[in-house]
Amino acid sequence: MSEGLRTARKARGWSQERLIREVERYARQHLTDVASTASLKVYVSEWENGKRPISERYAQILRALLGVTDAELRGGSTLLARATTDGYDDLLARIDSASTVSHSMVKTLNDQTELLRTMDRQMGAVGLVDQMTGHLSALEDALNFAVLPETRRPVALALAGASTLAAWQALDTGAVERAWRHYEMAKRAAQDADAPMYLAHAMAEQAYVLCEAGRPALGVALVRDARRTVGRRASPRLLAWLYAAEAELCAQAGMPDDSRRALESALTSIPDGPEDRDPDMLSIFLNGSHLTRWHGNVLALLGDDEAVGRLYDALEVVDVSFVRAQAGLRSDLAHAHLSRGEYDQANAHLRQARLLANRTGSARQRRRIDLLSTRL
Structure with a gap:
């Protein structure tokens, strides 16, 4: 029971003290009663050392804070025995x-x-x-x-x-x-x-795992294989999405020419109009406005001076309900301003990005924000 909580806490880079603060903050936001700070220090230590079981009330809070399943939190098997x-x-x-x-x-x-x-x-x-x-x-x-x-x-x-x-x-x-x-x-x-379109989409998104694990070139190979897998069966919207993903991963892999070619293919493939859902591919949100933001993201990764203009265009039309997308867009703007040596503007966008990332609890975006912050 102890290893699950300890592993999840360390995966987020939190100390026991940070975990206690987050539990207390969660309790305030959700009007939930929790033990005193002194008692929580004892609880966390005993939970992680297997001396006290985690009650369901605290398990619910910990799952929400750490983004883990109950089985992962408690360190138990995900399989349930079926008696028959x-x-x-x-x-x-x-x-x-x-x-x-x-x-x-x-x-x-x-x-x-x-x-x-x-x-x-x-x-x-x-x-x-x-x-x-x-x-x-x-x-x-x-x-x-x-x-x-x-x-x-x-x-x-x-x-x-x-x-x-x-x-x-x-x-x-x-x-x-x-x-x-x-x-x-x-x-x-x-x-x-x-369903080749769903297969290609899953393959291309999986390429991001490889990229963030430090293997962007392997991610590029996988997203290209996804495009070959779906072939002519891809809808124009999915094809634009696949090319845009390839452009981003090529930029991460240090392949600027390939990145620009893929980006141009994405821009020529995207259907006209504001519609962002494909009836045959509901997993994707993409239209010209979304692609403008993606375009700016890729240009920022390439250190292109045009990135700032593209990203401000995207900021004017971003859907306010897309909180995580707004955080990503602010991070992109910070990146673009940093490339131009505009540190005050970069810092302002990073502050906004961090606030938005904290709202969604995105560990992925926080990691990127932290990396960008080291360049200020």
């Missing part, structure tokens, strides 16, 4: 249950994914770990016991979309291994659903 008197009866019952999953039920599951996506966009991923874990478990269970293709395909498609979202959320909270496993699940589900 007759294995075949139990198996058939679950197969029968999966066979009755209707189109309306799949729609309900997809609607739940959309709700989690909206909550993530506005509030961040840290507080959604339990909900997303339960959602994925229900979808995976339905797929595991679905027998015939007409039942499996819609469930697999729903699982592919939900797993990709869960993976990005895990990456945002710093849980990189969980992110990788979710992407692998998303790819398997997309293959099961015969």
Whole structure:
């Protein structure tokens, strides 16, 4: 029970004192009573040393703060033992249950994914770990016991979309291994659903895990393989997204010419108009305005002087509900101003970025902000 909390705390770079402050801050924000600071010091020490079990009340707070599942927090197995008197009866019952999953039920599951996506966009991923874990478990269970293709395909498609979202959320909270496993699940589900667009999207997002792990060139290879995998079956919006991701990863990998070529391909592929969702690819938000911000991000990574203008254009039209996107945009502006030696402007944007990143609890964005801050 002790290792889970200690590991999660250290993964965020928090001391025990910092964890206690965060628990107290959470309690104030959510009007929840917690023990005194002195008592919390004892509790945290005893939790991590296995001398005191973590009560559900505190476990709920810790899961929200650290962005971990209950099993990860407590250091226990994620598998639950199933006691049954007759294995075949139990198996058939679950197969029968999966066979009755209707189109309306799949729609309900997809609607739940959309709700989690909206909550993530506005509030961040840290507080959604339990909900997303339960959602994925229900979808995976339905797929595991679905027998015939007409039942499996819609469930697999729903699982592919939900797993990709869960993976990005895990990456945002710093849980990189969980992110990788979710992407692998998303790819398997997309293959099961015969959905090459969802497969390519999962592969390209997984490339970001490689990039942030220090292997950007391998990430470039994976995103290019994703584009080859989907081929002509990609919608124009997905194709623009894949090229933009390739441009960003090439910039990170020190491949400026390749980055600019991919960026130009993204700009020529994006459909006209304000619509940002593709009916065949709901996992992606991308239109010309979003691509302007991405364009500025890539130019900032390349040290291009035009980045500032592009990013200010994007700032004027950014959706205020996209809190994490706003934090990223402010970080991009800080990066662009730093490249021009404009330290006061960079510092102002970094302060705004940090406030927004704190609202969403994004460990990924905080790490980037900290790195940029060292250049001031």
